[in-house]
Amino acid sequence: MPPTIAVIGSHSALQILKGAKQEGLRTLLICLKGREKLYRRYNLSDRTVSVDSVEAILGEDIQDLLEGEEAVFVPHGTLISGGRLEDLERRFRPRIFGNRFIFKWEYDRDLKDRLLREAGIKTPKNFRSYTEIDGPAIVKLPGAEGGRGYFIAKSPRDFEEKIRRLIEKGLIRRGEEEKIFIQEYVIGVPVYPHYFWSAVEGRLELMGCDRRYETSIDAIGRISAKDQLELSITPTFRVIGNMPLVLRESLLMDIFDEGEKFVSAAERLVPPGIIGPFCLEMICDEEGRLYTFEFSGRIVAGTNLFVNGSPYSDLLFDEPMCMGRRIAKEIKAASELGEIEKVTT
Ligand SMILES: Nc1ncnc2c1ncn2[C@@H]1O[C@H](COP(=O)(O)OP(=O)(O)O)[C@@H](O)[C@H]1O
Ligand SMILES: [Mg+2]
Structure with a gap:
């Protein structure tokens, strides 16, 4: 029996389902509650089961279902941001397309x-401490996804000033500074x-x-240099498309x-x-x-x-x-x- 392709309903699921149908394979959609209507519009899944959260794929019922269908589970970005990667490595019995051990490295x-x-x-050079910053550096906050709150610093002083502002805004907690990743900005x-x-x-x-x-880095070119300076914009890197x-x-x-x-x-x-x-x-x-x-x-x-x-x-x-x-x-x-x-x- 040819395998069934199973995927969580988000990220690139539509494309994965469509591709499976094009290759004549059966599809199983594990749909996050509330998104069923979206996926019904495209009619690409032969079977749909609804779950409350991404973590539900670790539940016995979903694992049994996937094994029963002889499904191959295709992972995508939602899985990585959901955490619980250890459990996915060790406790998830169905077949995963790809290398399940590489997700934690990502x-x-x-x-x-x-x-x-x-x-x-x-790769760009990394700075072990902000005091080493000697040229444009990008500062990446812990746990941030899509570059939210990342900023560019030109010197240790510039870094201190900008980090203070982020702490004030609540984007980073005091004590978390050590987990910040600082890299040469290319x-x-x-x-x-x-x-x-x-x-x-x-x-x-x-x-x-x-x-x-990415907003706002791709936005600053839309306003004049004079306005950029007057508004003292610190570009950020939140992915929009x-x-x-x-x-x-x-x-x-x-x-x-x-x-x-x-x-x-x-x-x-x-x-x-x-x-x-x-x-x-x-x-x-x-x-x-x-x-x-x-x-x-x-x-x-x-x-x-x-x-x-x-x-x-x-x-x-x-x-x-x-x-x-x-x-x-x-x-x-x-x-x-x-x-x-x-x-x-
Ligand atoms: N070393 C770098 N030099 C220049 N731009 C960078 C560098 N690192 C990241 N960026 C920019 O910041 C964005 C977010 O950084 P990234 O490391 O991909 O964070 P995330 O984990 O949020 O995806 C990138 O998409 C890119 O535009
Ligand atoms: Mg990235």
Whole structure:
């Protein structure tokens, strides 16, 4: 029996469901209560079960259901932000597409940094203490998602002033300063390539690329320099959406090199390594150098841009191939070869 594709209703679920249907697979939607109506509009799930929270997937009833359906569970961003990754690693019995052991490396900033560094991927410099800040630095707050409250500091004094303001605003508590992550701010433009490592084909594929649309950093160019100064704006990085990006063809060599380094480091440090989709979040400077500051070890929401395929997926496939469909295709292929273990953990 071909496997059923199961997914939590959020993030990139529509694309994953659509891709599974395109590959002729059955779909099971684990829907957060209150969102059923949205997913009914698209009619992409063969079966829907409602749950109160993301954590409900750890419950015996949902696990039994998934195992009974011989489902392959496809993880996405909602799972990582939901925490309980230890439980997901150890207590979740159904098959997960991808490497379930890599999620904590994505969640934990120190582990994330270690993986990138040991991969030999070019990363921005980190400052151990704010007193070391000697050029533009980006300050990342603990637990913040989507860059809320992040700011740029130019010097230790500038840092002290801005942190004081954040404490006053309640965005950070006193004593939490130690968990703050300070990194060289690379002047350049964001580039987020969407990779797919196919364990079945043994090849790295570039499926698309996007850039983020972030407020307020992308907003300050809309007002005059004079107003920027008078309003003393501190830009922040809250993600609002994604925009498609096609790169200069010459950059693709470096894009693939960095991706390949990531694949081999993940294999060494987090066995069985990367399986399926991942993303490196990069800034490209004026020399065309790519600095990676983050990764995602699963499908990213930026792939939602390319439900009908992207310029890059079109070069590889003769049919529209979104990331959701690519995942379904890989699962189907592995299952037909009797090698489902190769793409699941
Ligand atoms: N070292 C850096 N240099 C320049 N911009 C950066 C750097 N690190 C992060 N950014 C910007 O800040 C945003 C949020 O940072 P990120 O580390 O991705 O945080 P989050 O964990 O919230 O996703 C990024 O999307 C990017 O625009
Ligand atoms: Mg990020």
